Amino acid sequence: MTRKNVLLYVCMLITAPLIAGCWDIMEPQRMYYINAIGIDYEDNQYKVYLQIINFADVAKSEQPSTGAMPSEIGSAEGRTIEEAIYKLYRSVDQEIFWGHLRFLLLSERVMEHEHSLSVIDTFIRVRETRYQIWVYCTKDPIKDVLLVTPILQSSLTSSKLSNPIGTTEQESFIEPKSLRNLVIGLNEPSHEVSIPYVSLTSSWENVDEPVQETTFAGVGILSKDGFKGFIQNTAARGNQWMFDKTSRGEITFKLHEQQRDYLTVDLDKLKVKVKPIVRSNESVTFNIDLHVQATLNGFKESVNSDEIRAHIQETVKKEIIETYEEGLKLDVDIYRFSEYLYRANLKTWKTLEKDGKIPLTKDSIGKITIHVTKINPGRKTYEETIEK
Template identity: 30%
Template sequence: MLRLFKTAIALLLVPVMTTGCWDIKHVQDINYVAAIGVDYANGTYDVYVQLLDFSSVAKMESSKPTAPVPAWVGKGSGDNPIHALDDLYQSSQLRIFYGQVNAVVLSERLLKEGIEDYEELLRRNFEIRYTPWVFGTSLPIDQLFSISAFFNLSPLVTLLHQPRESYKQNSVIAPISMREFYASYREPCKTTQLPSLTINDQYWMRDKKEHAVLQINDMYVLQRQTFKGWIDKDRIDGLRWVDPRTSRAPLVIQSKNNAQVGIALESPKVKINVNTSSDAVSFEVDVKLEGQILDNNISIPEHEIEQEAIERVRSEIVQTYKEGLKSKSDLLQLEHTLYRKKNREWKMLQERNGVVLKPDSLADVRVDVKLNNSGKIKN
């Protein structure tokens, strides 16, 4: 009798314990969004999504794909980004899930118009986290989302989803996460530096045919939640010397006898000193860099290479500062340093005419370069 009673209890518990599994969705029954792009034109928002095929990712772990992994790109339109996604849902074959979003692309037209409506999308959609990488672009977003990776790998193995790996080898414009983007965007007097994404087919070939890849070519600048413009990365080389995130920055310098030497500098230590008076402010920038010699075939003395590197780094920092003044932006974050270090003086200047940066506001740039080794393996 007791055994029968236990059996009955067990049978009664079975449906209770299995109800929690009834609504489970399998991986293949959900559309996973890997990237979101937002464009704006003539009062209409276009939202693009790049879908992730988890089955292709699983296959990559077991064996190398023999055919290119297709990129699925969807587009919806509406009078705001939320309505644009609602428009996209009409044609979606399965439920769309945003918990795997790893990249966000904002068009140049949207940056000029303002990103308030996109912020509303983030606040309304709890699935989207603040961890994705953020980019700007002037190209059609669907073209960016359709670029294939090397070796038939998943689109996840591209610069769109893994910008940090390339930055570690050649640090010019630092990748920025959504959390960092909005922290900078909302911070008083801080300049937001947004990498610009483009397509380049001049570097790589596949089976003797040009192969297009993604590339960070330039930078968008926003300050006080206002679009300031677009700057070519060749004109802002000095940014890498004042950014502590710089992992490795190759530099070709020319010696006194016109010979070229390649070095790589890394891990800058930056200190900005602020000097204030009743109606003006000036800044002094101290930068310390370490590095190594990559090639020195004619045996130029190390101290001479260091001195030439110091002059080159100083020149690039000053040039970058002046380039920012052209667009009325503070690329070296000098005013933000004043805001943090001497907030009372910053408020006093704000109550008058505000903090107006001039060419001579950057009073001095002091650079120290120490080359630790010649880049050769020691016996």
């Protein structure tokens, strides 16, 4: 044996025990992976639902494994969330891994419960979970929502609740809320956060039967003092125009009352600015300045760009005010005007604030200016039909 081979052999003997030091690492296929957790509260008991996904779906996110259940739901009750989870630990066959937890679903009852914030605190303290967990609320049964299978039997890891960013690229009706942003919002004026409200719909069907899907249907408002209520469906539409990261939204209107047909316009490239205006009597109003681009869809006759621009401005302004007034009914600062004043004029904010929030009325919105910077006719298959 050459000297070189002897040295190689000695090195192998030395490193072998070090390599064997990973013997106690848990193999991935010997663990259960939590994709979602739902929390309900009834009869002074927390009810916890754990959604465990098929291991094959973690590695193959586009299509689930054929012949295997995409997920299973476990449930247990306890005086605390942790007690319920420990009961579920007793009924599983392998170790549960929390590092892939994607979303948290809260029922209306647990939102209304006086200790709802302790639910959020539970998942902040768990070392295995991340701050990028998405948070939702619902009025529907938690189990029914978690049992929904995505369209075309796609993997649960690519569903709209597991990954809401994909759906908001086409229509940003509701701003997704992560656990991190929820905590920040509750700790900043006005100490209120809008959580996406999820409901079940039967808008889709296959060759055999209608299928249930989840849909974003508004927001639930959670504050540091508890749950404020829901703003649902069309009443929540103003939110999208006050969210700077809105990718795209739509409005539909008639150019003239005597017309039979409606016109749908896509709005994108939003830029919104809110400026607090402090008056001499220390009252505050908020001016809203919004820039947006528009794209027309399916119009059947010649239209005038000035008319389109005027209708966009009127409709968007109306939706902003409607959502704001729905928030006032719940004593909610839905557009977080308190934080705008806090950032711009701390002295005035300290004078006016009460429990971190300034008093708001219907007159607190001052001037709303909407700039339609561009009107795009879409693909020019036919001759130009937008008149300047």
